[in-house]
Amino acid sequence: MSFVQMKASEVIGKQLVYKCKSYAGVFTSLVVIQLLGALFSLLATSGSMRSTLGYDVRVQTYTVDMVIVFTIFWGFITALLLTTRAYREDDFAFVTNRNSSNISTIAFLTLVGLISSVTAALSFYLVRVVVFLIGAEGDAVISSASVDASLLLIIFYTFGSVILFSSMGYVAGVMVQWSKLFIFILPAVVIGGLILLYQPSDGAVMNAFFSFYYREANLLFYLLKTTATAAIFYSVAVLLSNRLEVKG
Amino acid sequence: MKAIHCKELTKQYRRKAALDGVDLSIDDNKIIGLIGRNGAGKTTLLKIISGMLRESSGHVEVFSKRPFNNLFVSANSIYIDDQMNFPPSLTLKELLKEGRRFYKNWDHDLALRLFEHFGFHEKESHKNLSKGKESTFNMIVGLCSRCPLTIFDEPTTGMDAAVRKDFHRALLKDYIAHPRTILLSTHYMNEMEDLFEEVVLLDHGKLRLHTTMDDLREYAIGLSGKVSSVQPWLEGRDVLDQQESGLDDVQVAVKHDYTDGEIQRMRLDGISVTSIQPTDACMFLTKQEGGGLDHVFRSNESE
Numbered sequence: 001m002s003f004v005q006m007k008a009s010e011v012i013g014k015q016l017v018y019k020c021k022s023y024a025g026v027f028t029s030l031v032v033i034q035l036l037g038a039l040f041s042l043l044a045t046s047g048s049m050r051s052t053l054g055y056d057v058r059v060q061t062y063t064v065d066m067v068i069v070f071t072i073f074w075g076f077i078t079a080l081l082l083t084t085r086a087y088r089e090d091d092f093a094f095v096t097n098r099n100s101s102n103i104s105t106i107a108f109l110t111l112v113g114l115i116s117s118v119t120a121a122l123s124f125y126l127v128r129v130v131v132f133l134i135g136a137e138g139d140a141v142i143s144s145a146s147v148d149a150s151l152l153l154i155i156f157y158t159f160g161s162v163i164l165f166s167s168m169g170y171v172a173g174v175m176v177q178w179s180k181l182f183i184f185i186l187p188a189v190v191i192g193g194l195i196l197l198y199q200p201s202d203g204a205v206m207n208a209f210f211s212f213y214y215r216e217a218n219l220l221f222y223l224l225k226t227t228a229t230a231a232i233f234y235s236v237a238v239l240l241s242n243r244l245e246v247k248g
Numbered sequence: 249m250k251a252i253h254c255k256e257l258t259k260q261y262r263r264k265a266a267l268d269g270v271d272l273s274i275d276d277n278k279i280i281g282l283i284g285r286n287g288a289g290k291t292t293l294l295k296i297i298s299g300m301l302r303e304s305s306g307h308v309e310v311f312s313k314r315p316f317n318n319l320f321v322s323a324n325s326i327y328i329d330d331q332m333n334f335p336p337s338l339t340l341k342e343l344l345k346e347g348r349r350f351y352k353n354w355d356h357d358l359a360l361r362l363f364e365h366f367g368f369h370e371k372e373s374h375k376n377l378s379k380g381k382e383s384t385f386n387m388i389v390g391l392c393s394r395c396p397l398t399i400f401d402e403p404t405t406g407m408d409a410a411v412r413k414d415f416h417r418a419l420l421k422d423y424i425a426h427p428r429t430i431l432l433s434t435h436y437m438n439e440m441e442d443l444f445e446e447v448v449l450l451d452h453g454k455l456r457l458h459t460t461m462d463d464l465r466e467y468a469i470g471l472s473g474k475v476s477s478v479q480p481w482l483e484g485r486d487v488l489d490q491q492e493s494g495l496d497d498v499q500v501a502v503k504h505d506y507t508d509g510e511i512q513r514m515r516l517d518g519i520s521v522t523s524i525q526p527t528d529a530c531m532f533l534t535k536q537e538g539g540g541l542d543h544v545f546r547s548n549e550s551e
Contacts, residue, residue, distance in 0.1 A: 003320075004324055004352045004353060004396075025337065092333075093334055094350035095319070095323045096322055097318060098317050242317065245301045245302055
């Protein structure tokens with residue numbers, strides 16, 4: 001019997017295609033969560049009314065922030081889910097090792113992160129159409145000038161956050177697979193840490209932390225910061241899972 | 249070339265040692281049976297060989313490489329058990345296509361023909377298969393991947409007798425056409441013994457026996473007769489099992505290292521000499537200490 005040599009890159013590529021085909025649930029949950037976000041966007045509106053001489057002006061503001069927040073949260077949960085036993089064993093039904101399994105999952109998460117960011121940004125149009133449909137006759141639907149001009153910006157800002165949070169979910173998931181103790185340790189550390197960070201001088205530390213990412217005006221720098229942080233989290237996850245057993 | 253080489257291989261779970269210093273060497277292109285009682289460490293050994301589990305200590309090599317986390321070993325071996333986890337969103341046909349993408353030696357024609365033969369439907373999902381059907385499908389994947397090292401762990405779980413027979417024939421036909429190392433653990437040894445070239449017997453995490461099937465057939469003989477006439481022949485021999493029946497009759501299974509002349513003389517003494525089936529030999533070899541099941545029930549009655 002002849003032996004087969006397979007390069008790591010080849011296996012990763014095959015695994016990625018395999019994952020795109022078999023993780024159908026990931027896409028279903030994305031659709032559901034974004035529709036839910038869009039629904040919330042329709043409800044959560046701020047209104048104002050002005051009456052001047054002779055006519056009333058009613059202004060209602062809609063925003064798709066909710067869709068984006070939900071998408072980021074979805075990225076976290078999806079990454080966490082993909083580290084669980086059943087998904088890990090799916091990989092090992094065919095050719096793989098831990099590195100190729102990890103890298104292909106990370107590539108998959110990045111890919112669906114991009115897709116979800118695009119659909120999150122496009123949900124703006126969905127909300128706009130629905131607002132138009134449910135509005136009374138004569139209502140004018142005006143989009144804020146910034147949105148149309150910067151759809152790409154929204155996509156990439158969302159993308160940065162999604163991959164950042166997926167990497168967090170992934171490393172958290174791998175830690176839990178490594179030792180079930182982390183189910184208790186991780187929430188304690190994260191929540192405790194948040195409380196501690198908010199303590200001194202009205203959350204100055206926390207604000208500094210957030211503004212490091214979210215006050216970054218330059219898109220390129222923002223993406224650099226988020227992907228670099230994600231890369232750190234992912235590396236930790238890969239190192240940890242290289243010792244994990246399958247089907248133990 | 250050695251397909252598998254283990255030295256002092258040990259696997260420790262929390263307190264219990266599942267494998268305890270196993271030394272094992274297996275040549276390539278043979279069908280090897282892995283036999284042992286429940287909990288003897290068969291599955292642990294197979295999972296270490298296929299690189300799923302990490303050895304606690306000792307040394308293990310598959311095609312001269314350490315299997316854990318090794319891409320070469322993964323590409324050249326396949327591990328099939330009754331708990332295969334396939335993604336539920338893919339249909340059976342799609343799973344076969346994935347097999348073709350991943351395994352370069354994959355025989356898709358054969359896969360489709362077997363798929364047809366065993367009456368699977370294209371759109372079925374692996375999750376909804378019955379136990380026996382699931383094992384049958386896994387077997388198709390294992391067979392068609394044509395991996396130089398093919399590992400079946402209890403492949404016939406839940407299969408009915410007819411399918412088991414088909415499986416044995418399919419395995420043998422494909423093996424003859426494409427020789428490779430096939431490692432197969434089973435509890436149905438009497439059905440499989442014609443398949444095996446060698447047998448590895450594990451007992452309590454230790455290697456009890458590694459021999460050819462032919463040797464195992466002659467490993468032990470059964471002697472039965474009067475105690476007084478059988479007893480002298482057992483001096484200094486390795487008695488595997490002894491059961492008294494009637495007043496002074498005894499049935500003994502003993503390791504076969506008698507000469508033909510000795511056998512002749514036994515027969516003249518009125519002892520009936522029988523051969524011991526490999527299945528029984530394995531059972532005697534891995535007998536648990538402490539009197540067996542009768543003992544359990546006896547102590548119950550005396551209370």
